Amino acid sequence: MNVLNRRQALQRALLNGKNKQDAYHPFPWYELMRKDAPVSFDEENQVWSVFLYDDVKKVVGDKELFSSYMPQQTSSIGNSIINMDPPKHTKIRSVVNKAFTPRVMKQWEPRIQEITDELIQKCQGRSEFDLVHDFSYPLPVIVISELLGVPSAHMDQFKAWSDLLVSTPKDKSEEAEKAFLEERDKCEEELAAFFAGIIEEKRNKPAQDIISILVEAEETGEKLSGEELIPFCTLLLVVGNETTTNLISNAMYSILETPGVYEELRSHPELMPQAVEEALRFRAPAPVLRRIAKRDTKIGGHLIKEGDMVLAFVASANRDEAKFDRPHMFDIRRHPNPHIAFGHGxxxxLGAPLARLEANIALTSLISAFPHMECVSITPIENSVIYGLKSFRVKM
Structure with missing residues (x-):
């Protein structure tokens, strides 16, 4: 199967799964698959799907058996470290780790709090607002823009690029797939040109931001090239935006739908880190990951052959009854909580510390600022690889 056909098969397989589930409540479908077909094969698209915790963890984390590499990727995200194997992955990861140390994250904490407070202030005095539009979307975009060293004036353009890069074709028709790929390729070109200019600027005039850190970083005498930096900047833009926005929105929805939790967190803000971890388990922002078998192997008694594509449903694994007690209950005191919402292995x-930091600050500040909050309405994101809300109206 060539690269284009493989990509189209993946999109169709994801659409097949999406068509069988409610956009914001796919959990009954996951439960059904765990019971009836924990390892299943899509004959039409030649794609495997796995749903149990141990199987998903193995597929996602075993680098000897499963590869993240997709040959001849054309997209910048496709060429980033999430789709690399060692040794190239090891080299680039060792460099970019320098931008996400606890010390670097600690330095950004006051600024994240400041941005959070500014956004909350704009919402105060209103009887109702859209938590996504007014809070959980702008916060991560402003933060990631400043972290990268990009003027926040580009925020709306960043959001448009980010949304397109994680979107999927409208349907399974060839016309829809062709239009989607053309639009995405144009977006990739615009982003590459944009970041190339920013990277060159940072080489000449470094500042206190992540791109400057990466430009200056050296590992075993090697610096990252522009060809390596641009895909990582694109990945960071998308993950730092989409994942954190949806983490905050999903967490607040889970808090509000579970009686007494909002009040408990207001009285005991020290429980927020556990609440964030439970939100990651309960409503993972990235519900599915893709791998390719490096050699013949067995999963759940099924032979997966070398070269086969496998979809690992992280969101299903995080509700596996064999791993979690009362998996369908949102329990902010859950311990231990070995969820794999951020992957494994x-x-x-890489951005997990930043996402956790933003979510903890955002949710603690929101609950502190508003004595009462309730959900008015939600509009789910219609996307098979991103799980979250397009709109989330709340009233005070």
Whole structure:
């Protein structure tokens, strides 16, 4: 199967799954698959799907058996470290890790709090607002813009690029797939040109931001090239935007739908880190990851052959009854909580510390600022690879 056909098969397989589930409540479908077909094969698209915790963790984390590499990727995200294997992955990850140390994250904490407070202030005095539009969307975009060293004036353009890069074709028709790929390729070109200019600027005039850190970073005498930096900047833009926005929105929805939790967190803000971890388990922003088998192997008694594509449903694994007690209950005191919302193994999400920091600050500040909050309405994101809300209206 060539690269284009493989990509189209993946999109169709994801659409097949999406068509069988409610956009914001796919959990009954996951439960059904865990019971009836925990390892299933899509004959039409030649794609495997796995749903149990141990199987998903193995597929996602075993670098000897499963690869993240997709040959001849054309997209910048496709060429980023999430789709690399060692040794190239090891080299680039060791460099970019320098931008996400606890010390670097600690330095950004006051600024994240400041941005959070400014956004909350704009919402105060209103009887109702859209938590996504007014808070959980602008916060991560402003933060990631400043972290990268990009003027926040580009925020709306960043959001448009980011949304397009994680979108999927409208349907399974060839026309829809062709239009989608053309639009995405144009977006990739615009982003590459944009970041190339920013990177050159930072080489000449470094500042206190992540791109400057990466430009200056050296590992075993090697610096990252522009060809390596641009895909990573694109990845960081998308992950730092989409994942954190949806983490905050999903967490607040889970808090509000569970009686007594909002009040408990207001009285005991020290529980927020556990609440964030439970939100990651309960409503993972990235519900599915893709891998390719490096050699013949067995999962759940099924032979997966070398070269086969596998979809690992992280959101299903995080509700596996064999791993979690009362998995369908949102329990902010859950311990232990070995969720794999950020992946597992060498591809564990690099931006996890930043996402956790933003979510903890955002949710603690929101609950502190508003004595009462309730959900008015939600509009789910219609996307098979991103799980979250397009709109989330709340009233005070």
């Amino acid at each position: 060498i591809h564990f999400c």
